[in-house]
Amino acid sequence: EPEVTQTPSHQVTQMGQEVILRCVPISNHLYFYWYRQILGQKVEFLVSFYNNEISEKSEIFDDQFSVERPDGSNFTLKIRSTKLEDSAMYFCASRRSGGTPSYEQYFGPGTRLTVT
Amino acid sequence: AQRVTQPEKLLSVFKGAPVELKCNYSYSGSPELFWYVQYSRQRLQLLLRHISRESIKGFTADLNKGETSFHLKKPFAQEEDSAMYYCALPPAGGTSYGKLTFGQGTILTVHP
Numbered sequence: 594e595p596e597v598t599q600t601p602s603h604q605v606t607q608m609g610q611e612v613i614l615r616c617v618p619i620s621n622h623l624y625f626y627w628y629r630q631i632l633g634q635k636v637e638f639l640v641s642f643y644n645n646e647i648s649e650k651s652e653i654f655d656d657q658f659s660v661e662r663p664d665g666s667n668f669t670l671k672i673r674s675t676k677l678e679d680s681a682m683y684f685c686a687s688r689r690s691g692g693t694p695s696y697e698q699y700f701g702p703g704t705r706l707t708v709t
Numbered sequence: 710a711q712r713v714t715q716p717e718k719l720l721s722v723f724k725g726a727p728v729e730l731k732c733n734y735s736y737s738g739s740p741e742l743f744w745y746v747q748y749s750r751q752r753l754q755l756l757l758r759h760i761s762r763e764s765i766k767g768f769t770a771d772l773n774k775g776e777t778s779f780h781l782k783k784p785f786a787q788e789e790d791s792a793m794y795y796c797a798l799p800p801a802g803g804t805s806y807g808k809l810t811f812g813q814g815t816i817l818t819v820h821p
Contacts, residue, residue: 597752624807636753636795636811649808684753688807696741696799696807700753 595619597701599685605707606675614670614704616685624688625668626698627660629653631681639683642668675708682706711736713798715812722786723820730781730815732770732796740798742779743809744770747793756794757781766790786819793817 598617606612618625627639640650642660659671668687672679682705686698712735722728734740746756756765759772759779770781779796796812 626808628809635813636809638808638810641808651808686753696809697743697755697758698807698809699755700745702752 597685597687597699599683599701599704601704602702603705603707605709608677608708609674612672612675612706614672614683614685614706616668616670616701617666618668618685618687619699620666621689622687622699623690624648624698625660625662626686626688627670628684628686628700629681630684630703631678636684639670672706675706677708680706680708711740711798711801711810713796713810713812715794715796715815717815718813719816719818721818721820724788725785728783728786728790728817728819730794730796730817732779732781732812734777734779734796734798736777736798737801740772740801742770742772743797743799744768744779744781745795745797745811747795747814749792753795786817788819788821791817791819 600615625642628636629639630636638651640654641648657673661669682703684703685701688698714733716731742759744757745753747753757770768783770779772779793814793816795814797809
């Protein structure tokens with residue numbers, strides 16, 4: 594069964610550095626998402642991406658964040674200047690278009706980002 | 710605004726005992742609710758979606774619109790059911806691109 598993959602599994606970076614988290618969604622999916630989970634807290638939506646553009650973003654997704662789909666397979670999340678509070682598990686997810694079930698999302702294993 | 714509440718952060722039961730993980734929601738319209746499960750060091754996986762009314766790994770969940778609940782139940786818990794469980798809700802209306810709103814999650818521990 595196809596799966597969403599994410600690399601790296603763990604990233605340690607210093608405050609102020611740029612990080613890029615990478616995801617390969619399931620190949621025939623058209624909607625892509627990033628979520629974040631700070632340790633001990635719930636999973637929070639960051640951004641959705643469809644048709645090569647951001648379709649929706651949360652208040653968390655400020656100017657420090659950006660997403661890209663540089664080719665037909667990768668989907669990246671960039672944090673330009675990391676802060677301590679960016680330390681979290683970042684999940685990528687993807688979804689087929691339309692159909693039933695319409696909102697089911699498939700999640701990657703996550704990247705644990707540690708900002709020191 | 711829509712909201713998902715899982716009132717129990719931790720739930721412990723013994724093997725063979727019934728288990729119920731609570732989920733309440735606020736939503737305008739007819740929701741499509743999900744239960745996701747996260748086993749230790751693994752990804753979030755879809756466990757159940759209410760529209761399919763299926764039973765997965767012995768778990769069932771019934772949508773109760775009157776009580777705005779979607780509790781997850783299993784009559785006889787197994788040790789391998791120990792995991793984090795999340796109730797999730799997609800957006801209301803047809804204009805959003807399907808982001809999920811998650812509850813806080815419940816850590817279920819099944820003791821031998």
